[in-house]
Amino acid sequence: MPVAGHVGSDYERLRPEFRVISNPFAPAERLMLVPPIRPDVSLIHAIAATADGTLLLDPMEDDALLAQASRVVVASTERVVGSRDELRLVGDGMILPGIHVTALVEAAGGARPTLVRGVYPADARHLEEYVAAAADDASFKRYLDRYVHG
Amino acid sequence: MACAIAREVRDGETVAVGTLAPIPASGVLLAHFTHAPRATVVILNHPDFWPFRNGSKEFYDYAQRGKFDLFFLSGGQIDRHGNLNLITVGDHARPTVRFPGGAGAAMLYYLPRRVIVFRAEHTPRSFVERVDTVASPGSSPPDVVRPGGPWKVVTPLCTFRFERAQARLVVEALQPGVTRAELQRQTGFALDYDPQAGVARAPSADELALLRTRVREAVARIYPRYAETAFDPSTS
Numbered sequence: 312m313p314v315a316g317h318v319g320s321d322y323e324r325l326r327p328e329f330r331v332i333s334n335p336f337a338p339a340e341r342l343m344l345v346p347p348i349r350p351d352v353s354l355i356h357a358i359a360a361t362a363d364g365t366l367l368l369d370p371m372e373d374d375a376l377l378a379q380a381s382r383v384v385v386a387s388t389e390r391v392v393g394s395r396d397e398l399r400l401v402g403d404g405m406i407l408p409g410i411h412v413t414a415l416v417e418a419a420g421g422a423r424p425t426l427v428r429g430v431y432p433a434d435a436r437h438l439e440e441y442v443a444a445a446a447d448d449a450s451f452k453r454y455l456d457r458y459v460h461g
Numbered sequence: 462m463a464c465a466i467a468r469e470v471r472d473g474e475t476v477a478v479g480t481l482a483p484i485p486a487s488g489v490l491l492a493h494f495t496h497a498p499r500a501t502v503v504i505l506n507h508p509d510f511w512p513f514r515n516g517s518k519e520f521y522d523y524a525q526r527g528k529f530d531l532f533f534l535s536g537g538q539i540d541r542h543g544n545l546n547l548i549t550v551g552d553h554a555r556p557t558v559r560f561p562g563g564a565g566a567a568m569l570y571y572l573p574r575r576v577i578v579f580r581a582e583h584t585p586r587s588f589v590e591r592v593d594t595v596a597s598p599g600s601s602p603p604d605v606v607r608p609g610g611p612w613k614v615v616t617p618l619c620t621f622r623f624e625r626a627q628a629r630l631v632v633e634a635l636q637p638g639v640t641r642a643e644l645q646r647q648t649g650f651a652l653d654y655d656p657q658a659g660v661a662r663a664p665s666a667d668e669l670a671l672l673r674t675r676v677r678e679a680v681a682r683i684y685p686r687y688a689e690t691a692f693d694p695s696t697s
Contacts, residue, residue: 314525314568315525315568315571315572315606316567316568316569316570316571316572316607317567317568317571318601318605319598319601319602319605320563320567320595320596320597320598321548321553321594321595321596322563322567322596325548325553325594339604340604340605340606341604341605342606370513370514370515370516371506371511371513371516372516373516373517373518374516375515375516376515376516376518405514405515435686
Protein backbone atom coordinates (compact mmCIF):
# COMPACT_ATOMS: atom_id res chain seq x y z
CA MET A 312 0.00 0.00 0.00
CA PRO A 313 1.26 3.55 -0.68
CA VAL A 314 2.39 5.81 2.16
CA ALA A 315 2.99 9.52 1.86
CA GLY A 316 6.43 10.94 2.67
CA HIS A 317 9.19 8.46 3.65
CA VAL A 318 11.06 8.62 0.30
CA GLY A 319 14.70 9.57 0.93
CA SER A 320 14.71 8.50 4.59
CA ASP A 321 16.81 5.60 5.91
CA TYR A 322 13.67 3.43 5.84
CA GLU A 323 14.68 2.78 2.20
CA ARG A 324 17.98 1.30 3.44
CA LEU A 325 16.77 -0.40 6.65
CA ARG A 326 13.55 -1.93 5.35
CA PRO A 327 14.28 -3.64 2.01
CA GLU A 328 10.67 -4.81 1.77
CA PHE A 329 9.61 -1.17 1.42
CA ARG A 330 9.61 -0.29 -2.29
CA VAL A 331 9.99 3.05 -4.02
CA ILE A 332 8.26 3.25 -7.38
CA SER A 333 7.39 5.87 -9.94
CA ASN A 334 3.82 6.97 -9.20
CA PRO A 335 1.74 5.44 -12.07
CA PHE A 336 -0.63 8.41 -11.91
CA ALA A 337 2.17 11.03 -11.87
CA PRO A 338 5.31 9.37 -13.30
CA ALA A 339 7.64 12.26 -12.36
CA GLU A 340 7.03 11.51 -8.68
CA ARG A 341 8.62 8.79 -6.56
CA LEU A 342 6.33 7.05 -4.11
CA MET A 343 6.91 4.52 -1.29
CA LEU A 344 4.90 1.31 -1.01
CA VAL A 345 4.89 -0.81 2.14
CA PRO A 346 3.50 -4.33 2.52
CA PRO A 347 0.39 -4.42 4.70
CA ILE A 348 0.69 -5.93 8.17
CA ARG A 349 -1.54 -9.00 8.44
CA PRO A 350 -1.53 -10.26 12.04
CA ASP A 351 -2.41 -13.95 12.53
CA VAL A 352 -4.18 -13.09 15.78
CA SER A 353 -5.13 -9.83 17.45
CA LEU A 354 -6.30 -9.41 21.04
CA ILE A 355 -8.55 -6.40 21.63
CA HIS A 356 -10.61 -5.24 24.59
CA ALA A 357 -14.11 -3.79 24.33
CA ILE A 358 -16.13 -1.52 26.62
CA ALA A 359 -19.08 -3.86 26.07
CA ALA A 360 -20.20 -6.51 23.59
CA THR A 361 -23.16 -8.61 22.51
CA ALA A 362 -22.96 -12.39 22.40
CA ASP A 363 -22.47 -12.40 18.61
CA GLY A 364 -19.18 -10.51 19.07
CA THR A 365 -20.41 -7.05 18.15
CA LEU A 366 -18.16 -4.68 20.11
CA LEU A 367 -18.41 -1.20 21.57
CA LEU A 368 -14.86 0.16 21.18
CA ASP A 369 -12.99 3.26 22.33
CA PRO A 370 -12.97 5.59 19.29
CA MET A 371 -9.55 6.96 20.30
CA GLU A 372 -7.92 3.56 19.73
CA ASP A 373 -7.16 1.61 16.55
CA ASP A 374 -8.79 -1.64 17.69
CA ALA A 375 -11.30 -1.71 14.82
CA LEU A 376 -8.49 -1.30 12.28
CA LEU A 377 -6.49 -4.06 13.99
CA ALA A 378 -9.50 -6.37 13.95
CA GLN A 379 -10.10 -5.78 10.24
CA ALA A 380 -6.44 -6.51 9.42
CA SER A 381 -6.16 -9.77 11.38
CA ARG A 382 -7.00 -13.35 10.42
CA VAL A 383 -8.21 -14.25 13.95
CA VAL A 384 -9.64 -11.74 16.43
CA VAL A 385 -10.04 -12.61 20.10
CA ALA A 386 -12.01 -9.90 21.88
CA SER A 387 -12.34 -9.51 25.63
CA THR A 388 -15.01 -7.23 27.03
CA GLU A 389 -15.87 -5.47 30.27
CA ARG A 390 -19.36 -6.97 30.01
CA VAL A 391 -21.83 -8.66 27.70
CA VAL A 392 -25.20 -7.03 27.06
CA GLY A 393 -28.35 -8.40 25.43
CA SER A 394 -28.69 -6.44 22.20
CA ARG A 395 -27.07 -3.89 19.92
CA ASP A 396 -29.52 -1.25 21.19
CA GLU A 397 -28.33 -1.90 24.75
CA LEU A 398 -24.75 -1.67 23.51
CA ARG A 399 -25.36 1.88 22.27
CA LEU A 400 -26.79 2.82 25.69
CA VAL A 401 -23.65 1.66 27.52
CA GLY A 402 -21.70 4.73 26.46
CA ASP A 403 -19.82 6.63 23.79
CA GLY A 404 -17.91 4.46 21.36
CA MET A 405 -17.72 2.96 17.92
CA ILE A 406 -19.50 -0.25 17.01
CA LEU A 407 -17.51 -3.04 15.32
CA PRO A 408 -19.83 -5.68 13.83
CA GLY A 409 -19.40 -9.22 15.17
CA ILE A 410 -18.53 -10.57 11.72
CA HIS A 411 -14.94 -9.38 12.36
CA VAL A 412 -14.65 -11.21 15.70
CA THR A 413 -13.61 -14.87 16.05
CA ALA A 414 -14.01 -15.35 19.82
CA LEU A 415 -15.38 -13.31 22.71
CA VAL A 416 -14.33 -13.51 26.38
CA GLU A 417 -16.10 -11.67 29.21
CA ALA A 418 -13.29 -10.24 31.36
CA ALA A 419 -14.16 -7.32 33.60
CA GLY A 420 -11.02 -5.30 34.31
CA GLY A 421 -9.34 -6.98 31.34
CA ALA A 422 -7.44 -3.87 30.30
CA ARG A 423 -5.83 -3.26 33.70
CA PRO A 424 -3.36 -1.75 34.48
CA THR A 425 -4.13 0.36 31.40
CA LEU A 426 -7.41 2.18 31.03
CA VAL A 427 -10.87 1.79 29.59
CA ARG A 428 -12.04 5.36 29.02
CA GLY A 429 -15.25 6.04 30.88
CA VAL A 430 -14.92 2.83 32.94
CA TYR A 431 -11.60 3.00 34.83
CA PRO A 432 -8.41 5.07 34.58
CA ALA A 433 -4.87 3.80 34.02
CA ASP A 434 -3.20 2.59 37.22
CA ALA A 435 -0.08 4.77 37.19
CA ARG A 436 1.42 3.17 40.31
CA HIS A 437 1.08 -0.31 38.87
CA LEU A 438 2.58 0.81 35.56
CA GLU A 439 5.57 2.23 37.46
CA GLU A 440 5.92 -1.10 39.26
CA TYR A 441 5.84 -2.87 35.88
CA VAL A 442 8.50 -0.59 34.42
CA ALA A 443 10.75 -1.20 37.44
CA ALA A 444 10.12 -4.98 37.29
CA ALA A 445 10.89 -5.11 33.55
CA ALA A 446 14.45 -3.88 34.18
CA ASP A 447 15.82 -7.42 34.62
CA ASP A 448 14.74 -11.04 34.22
CA ALA A 449 14.63 -11.91 37.94
CA SER A 450 12.40 -9.00 38.92
CA PHE A 451 10.21 -9.58 35.87
CA LYS A 452 9.75 -13.24 36.84
CA ARG A 453 8.67 -12.11 40.33
CA TYR A 454 6.18 -9.73 38.68
CA LEU A 455 4.77 -12.52 36.51
CA ASP A 456 4.56 -14.91 39.48
CA ARG A 457 2.66 -12.36 41.51
CA TYR A 458 0.24 -10.89 38.97
CA VAL A 459 -0.03 -13.35 36.08
CA HIS A 460 0.64 -16.88 37.40
CA GLY A 461 -0.38 -16.12 41.00
CA MET B 462 9.94 27.05 24.90
CA ALA B 463 6.14 27.10 25.10
CA CYS B 464 6.13 30.89 24.54
CA ALA B 465 8.53 30.58 21.60
CA ILE B 466 6.21 27.95 20.11
CA ALA B 467 3.07 30.01 20.82
CA ARG B 468 4.44 32.88 18.74
CA GLU B 469 4.70 30.60 15.69
CA VAL B 470 1.00 29.67 15.77
CA ARG B 471 -1.11 31.72 13.34
CA ASP B 472 -4.78 32.45 13.84
CA GLY B 473 -7.13 30.48 11.60
CA GLU B 474 -4.67 27.67 10.88
CA THR B 475 -5.14 23.97 11.59
CA VAL B 476 -2.51 23.02 14.17
CA ALA B 477 -1.87 19.49 15.45
CA VAL B 478 0.15 18.13 18.38
CA GLY B 479 1.07 14.44 18.46
CA THR B 480 2.18 12.03 21.13
CA LEU B 481 4.60 12.82 24.01
CA ALA B 482 4.54 16.53 23.29
CA PRO B 483 3.42 18.48 26.37
CA ILE B 484 5.60 21.50 25.54
CA PRO B 485 4.05 22.02 22.08
CA ALA B 486 0.59 21.36 23.56
CA SER B 487 1.24 24.13 26.10
CA GLY B 488 2.49 26.55 23.43
CA VAL B 489 -0.39 25.87 21.05
CA LEU B 490 -2.97 26.30 23.82
CA LEU B 491 -1.29 29.53 24.96
CA ALA B 492 -1.61 30.82 21.39
CA HIS B 493 -5.20 29.57 21.12
CA PHE B 494 -6.16 31.37 24.34
CA THR B 495 -4.52 34.62 23.15
CA HIS B 496 -3.84 35.57 19.52
CA ALA B 497 -5.14 32.47 17.72
CA PRO B 498 -8.73 31.92 18.93
CA ARG B 499 -9.83 30.80 15.46
CA ALA B 500 -7.08 28.20 15.03
CA THR B 501 -8.33 24.63 14.76
CA VAL B 502 -6.37 22.87 17.49
CA VAL B 503 -5.85 19.09 17.45
CA ILE B 504 -4.10 17.46 20.42
CA LEU B 505 -3.73 13.68 20.31
CA ASN B 506 -6.40 12.00 22.48
CA HIS B 507 -7.23 15.21 24.39
CA PRO B 508 -10.90 15.07 25.46
CA ASP B 509 -11.52 18.66 24.30
CA PHE B 510 -9.13 18.92 21.32
CA TRP B 511 -9.38 15.59 19.48
CA PRO B 512 -12.06 15.62 16.78
CA PHE B 513 -11.43 12.17 15.31
CA ARG B 514 -13.69 9.15 15.88
CA ASN B 515 -11.71 6.36 14.28
CA GLY B 516 -8.45 6.06 16.20
CA SER B 517 -5.13 7.43 15.06
CA LYS B 518 -5.85 6.11 11.54
CA GLU B 519 -8.23 8.98 10.91
CA PHE B 520 -5.58 11.43 12.14
CA TYR B 521 -2.85 9.97 9.90
CA ASP B 522 -5.19 9.91 6.89
CA TYR B 523 -6.04 13.55 7.51
CA ALA B 524 -2.34 14.42 7.80
CA GLN B 525 -1.49 12.48 4.59
CA ARG B 526 -3.93 14.73 2.74
CA GLY B 527 -1.76 17.69 3.77
CA LYS B 528 -4.51 19.24 5.89
CA PHE B 529 -2.33 20.40 8.79
CA ASP B 530 -0.70 23.83 8.58
CA LEU B 531 1.53 23.31 11.61
CA PHE B 532 2.80 20.18 13.37
CA PHE B 533 5.51 19.29 15.90
CA LEU B 534 8.22 16.63 15.90
CA SER B 535 11.31 15.89 17.94
CA GLY B 536 14.44 13.80 17.47
CA GLY B 537 16.79 11.83 19.67
CA GLN B 538 19.40 13.37 17.38
CA ILE B 539 18.88 16.49 15.26
CA ASP B 540 21.52 17.67 12.78
CA ARG B 541 22.44 20.93 11.07
CA HIS B 542 20.55 19.88 7.94
CA GLY B 543 17.31 19.40 9.86
CA ASN B 544 17.49 15.59 9.68
CA LEU B 545 15.81 13.80 12.60
CA ASN B 546 16.83 10.47 14.11
CA LEU B 547 14.15 8.58 16.05
CA ILE B 548 15.59 5.11 15.33
CA THR B 549 19.11 4.17 16.50
CA VAL B 550 22.47 5.67 17.45
CA GLY B 551 25.60 3.90 16.27
CA ASP B 552 25.67 0.99 13.82
CA HIS B 553 22.02 0.16 13.17
CA ALA B 554 22.67 -3.58 13.55
CA ARG B 555 24.39 -3.10 16.93
CA PRO B 556 23.07 0.22 18.22
CA THR B 557 24.32 1.94 21.37
CA VAL B 558 20.92 3.62 21.78
CA ARG B 559 17.58 2.51 20.43
CA PHE B 560 14.89 5.20 20.24
CA PRO B 561 11.17 4.35 20.04
CA GLY B 562 11.03 4.60 16.23
CA GLY B 563 9.63 7.03 13.71
CA ALA B 564 5.92 6.28 14.17
CA GLY B 565 4.82 8.29 11.16
CA ALA B 566 7.48 10.98 11.52
CA ALA B 567 8.72 10.21 7.97
CA MET B 568 5.29 11.30 6.69
CA LEU B 569 4.53 14.00 9.26
CA TYR B 570 7.80 15.82 8.37
CA TYR B 571 6.68 16.06 4.71
CA LEU B 572 2.97 16.87 4.63
CA PRO B 573 2.15 19.51 7.27
CA ARG B 574 3.09 22.87 5.76
CA ARG B 575 5.32 23.93 8.66
CA VAL B 576 6.90 21.59 11.20
CA ILE B 577 8.45 22.89 14.39
CA VAL B 578 11.07 20.58 15.88
CA PHE B 579 11.33 20.82 19.66
CA ARG B 580 13.95 19.36 21.99
CA ALA B 581 14.20 20.09 25.72
CA GLU B 582 17.81 18.81 25.80
CA HIS B 583 20.16 21.08 23.86
CA THR B 584 23.53 19.33 24.11
CA PRO B 585 26.26 18.10 21.74
CA ARG B 586 24.77 14.58 21.86
CA SER B 587 21.30 15.76 20.75
CA PHE B 588 22.42 18.44 18.23
CA VAL B 589 24.94 16.66 16.02
CA GLU B 590 26.81 17.25 12.76
CA ARG B 591 25.10 14.30 11.09
CA VAL B 592 22.43 12.00 12.56
CA ASP B 593 23.36 8.30 12.66
CA THR B 594 20.04 7.18 11.17
CA VAL B 595 17.69 9.38 9.15
CA ALA B 596 14.09 8.71 10.21
CA SER B 597 12.97 12.02 8.73
CA PRO B 598 15.18 13.94 6.28
CA GLY B 599 15.19 17.72 6.52
CA SER B 600 14.96 18.16 2.77
CA SER B 601 14.06 16.14 -0.34
CA PRO B 602 14.86 16.21 -4.07
CA PRO B 603 12.20 17.66 -6.41
CA ASP B 604 10.79 14.28 -7.48
CA VAL B 605 9.54 13.62 -3.93
CA VAL B 606 6.10 14.94 -3.03
CA ARG B 607 6.80 17.25 -0.13
CA PRO B 608 4.56 20.27 0.30
CA GLY B 609 5.90 20.94 3.81
CA GLY B 610 8.92 20.43 6.02
CA PRO B 611 10.95 21.87 8.85
CA TRP B 612 10.25 25.49 9.77
CA LYS B 613 11.85 26.19 13.15
CA VAL B 614 13.75 24.25 15.85
CA VAL B 615 12.93 25.38 19.38
CA THR B 616 15.14 24.51 22.38
CA PRO B 617 15.66 25.97 25.86
CA LEU B 618 18.71 27.82 24.51
CA CYS B 619 17.65 29.16 21.11
CA THR B 620 15.37 29.08 18.10
CA PHE B 621 16.79 27.94 14.76
CA ARG B 622 15.16 28.78 11.44
CA PHE B 623 15.42 26.17 8.67
CA GLU B 624 16.74 27.61 5.41
CA ARG B 625 15.11 25.43 2.80
CA ALA B 626 17.31 26.59 -0.11
CA GLN B 627 20.51 25.58 1.67
CA ALA B 628 18.95 22.84 3.78
CA ARG B 629 20.52 24.09 6.98
CA LEU B 630 19.61 25.45 10.39
CA VAL B 631 20.54 29.03 11.25
CA VAL B 632 20.18 30.58 14.68
CA GLU B 633 17.37 33.10 14.62
CA ALA B 634 17.22 34.05 18.30
CA LEU B 635 19.02 33.22 21.52
CA GLN B 636 16.96 32.77 24.65
CA PRO B 637 17.57 35.59 27.17
CA GLY B 638 20.79 35.05 29.12
CA VAL B 639 22.32 32.59 26.65
CA THR B 640 25.63 33.65 25.04
CA ARG B 641 26.87 32.63 21.59
CA ALA B 642 29.85 30.91 23.21
CA GLU B 643 27.62 28.87 25.51
CA LEU B 644 25.30 27.94 22.64
CA GLN B 645 28.27 26.74 20.58
CA ARG B 646 29.58 24.64 23.50
CA GLN B 647 26.19 22.93 23.76
CA THR B 648 25.86 22.25 20.02
CA GLY B 649 27.65 19.48 18.12
CA PHE B 650 27.98 21.41 14.84
CA ALA B 651 29.39 24.82 13.88
CA LEU B 652 26.58 27.33 14.28
CA ASP B 653 25.42 29.62 11.50
CA TYR B 654 23.64 32.81 12.50
CA ASP B 655 20.93 34.78 10.76
CA PRO B 656 22.33 38.29 10.10
CA GLN B 657 19.39 39.64 12.11
CA ALA B 658 19.79 37.13 14.97
CA GLY B 659 19.00 38.66 18.33
CA VAL B 660 17.58 37.76 21.70
CA ALA B 661 14.11 36.23 21.98
CA ARG B 662 11.53 38.25 23.87
CA ALA B 663 11.20 36.88 27.40
CA PRO B 664 7.77 35.50 28.34
CA SER B 665 5.52 38.34 29.49
CA ALA B 666 3.79 38.37 32.87
CA ASP B 667 0.47 37.81 31.09
CA GLU B 668 1.84 34.80 29.18
CA LEU B 669 3.24 33.26 32.35
CA ALA B 670 -0.01 33.85 34.24
CA LEU B 671 -2.02 32.18 31.49
CA LEU B 672 0.43 29.26 31.28
CA ARG B 673 0.10 28.65 35.02
CA THR B 674 -3.71 28.72 35.02
CA ARG B 675 -5.80 27.99 31.93
CA VAL B 676 -3.07 26.29 29.90
CA ARG B 677 -1.99 24.18 32.86
CA GLU B 678 -5.56 23.02 33.50
CA ALA B 679 -6.09 22.07 29.85
CA VAL B 680 -2.72 20.28 29.62
CA ALA B 681 -3.50 18.38 32.85
CA ARG B 682 -6.37 16.61 31.09
CA ILE B 683 -3.87 14.79 28.85
CA TYR B 684 -0.51 15.17 30.68
CA PRO B 685 -1.42 15.14 34.42
CA ARG B 686 2.10 14.40 35.67
CA TYR B 687 3.63 17.11 33.49
CA ALA B 688 1.02 19.66 34.62
CA GLU B 689 1.75 18.88 38.27
CA THR B 690 5.37 20.00 38.05
CA ALA B 691 6.25 21.82 34.82
CA PHE B 692 4.43 25.09 35.44
CA ASP B 693 6.04 25.95 38.78
CA PRO B 694 7.54 29.43 38.80
CA SER B 695 10.92 27.96 39.74
CA THR B 696 11.10 25.69 36.67
CA SER B 697 9.17 27.42 33.90
